[in-house]
Amino acid sequence: MPFPSIHANDDVEAKHAANHQDTEPPASFVDGPTNHLDIFSVDPELGEHFEGDILLSPYQKLAIETDTDLSERNGLISSTKRWPNRTVVYHIVQDDFDEEQLQMIKDAMNDIANKSCIKFRPKEKDEHAVTIQGSECGCFSSVGLQNEGHKEGDEEPQLLNLSSNCFKKYGTIVHEILHTLGFYHMQSTYDRDEFVKIVWENIEPGKEHNFKKYTVNTVTDFGVSYDYGSVMHYPEKAFSNNGNKTIIPLQENVEIGQREGMSESDVIKLNRMYCEESGEPISYITDTLKEK
Numbered sequence: 001m002p003f004p005s006i007h008a009n010d011d012v013e014a015k016h017a018a019n020h021q022d023t024e025p026p027a028s029f030v031d032g033p034t035n036h037l038d039i040f041s042v043d044p045e046l047g048e049h050f051e052g053d054i055l056l057s058p059y060q061k062l063a064i065e066t067d068t069d070l071s072e073r074n075g076l077i078s079s080t081k082r083w084p085n086r087t088v089v090y091h092i093v094q095d096d097f098d099e100e101q102l103q104m105i106k107d108a109m110n111d112i113a114n115k116s117c118i119k120f121r122p123k124e125k126d127e128h129a130v131t132i133q134g135s136e137c138g139c140f141s142s143v144g145l146q147n148e149g150h151k152e153g154d155e156e157p158q159l160l161n162l163s164s165n166c167f168k169k170y171g172t173i174v175h176e177i178l179h180t181l182g183f184y185h186m187q188s189t190y191d192r193d194e195f196v197k198i199v200w201e202n203i204e205p206g207k208e209h210n211f212k213k214y215t216v217n218t219v220t221d222f223g224v225s226y227d228y229g230s231v232m233h234y235p236e237k238a239f240s241n242n243g244n245k246t247i248i249p250l251q252e253n254v255e256i257g258q259r260e261g262m263s264e265s266d267v268i269k270l271n272r273m274y275c276e277e278s279g280e281p282i283s284y285i286t287d288t289l290k291e292k
């Protein structure tokens, strides 16, 4: 069942449908009913946002819509900002989560921190932070730092939403935090057609935008080749209309859509994005990994 239909009010539905790529969901979305968990029983990441679980800033949305304009494409890269000082500042809405869920969020942060130079720290004063909340409306996040226009006292947080279903798989928490750090989905990369076949006829009508591909000007692979095992890869039946596969790997005997945690390539890319220019040693990347 498509997400908007859970709203009884047609106006709310229409507003939501029109705004699902906005930086923030409409208030009704955030504060909406809490009894619709079942709609995410298949995959809580596959919601109504851009590519299911991505919140786009107005600038990112514009850049994607104007596909022919190269400068806008480059703009998308520059607007997908990295967190300054390699530090993600966060504010967790404690009351939204139980002890086990808070521990899983902490574990995911520690996992990422232990495998890179990234640090996480709670918001201390009036500063930009990602608000980690648990509204029952799916798993979603903005991509990269979203502090455009942030001023002192500005109460427009960037969001990372984790409803209770998101905690079924540890890798889902890691996946959403990697969006917050600036990663898009694996199968969105410019050369994906060399690695996977998108079966358009199996995709639920109206959900085709979730399978958009970026140009080489939009995303970088940081010199790491396509990774079927990435925690950022969609599962093979994402947004399926009929239970059949929507993504078929062109290589045999590979699995896609794992949500156990970061793959080796995910770790390398994260380090290349944030750490290699920082002068800090990358302890996790062993010589063996570098040779790949």
Ligand SMILES: [Zn+2]
Pocket (backbone or CB within 6 Å): 045, 051, 053, 054, 175, 179, 185
């Ligand atoms: Zn995602």
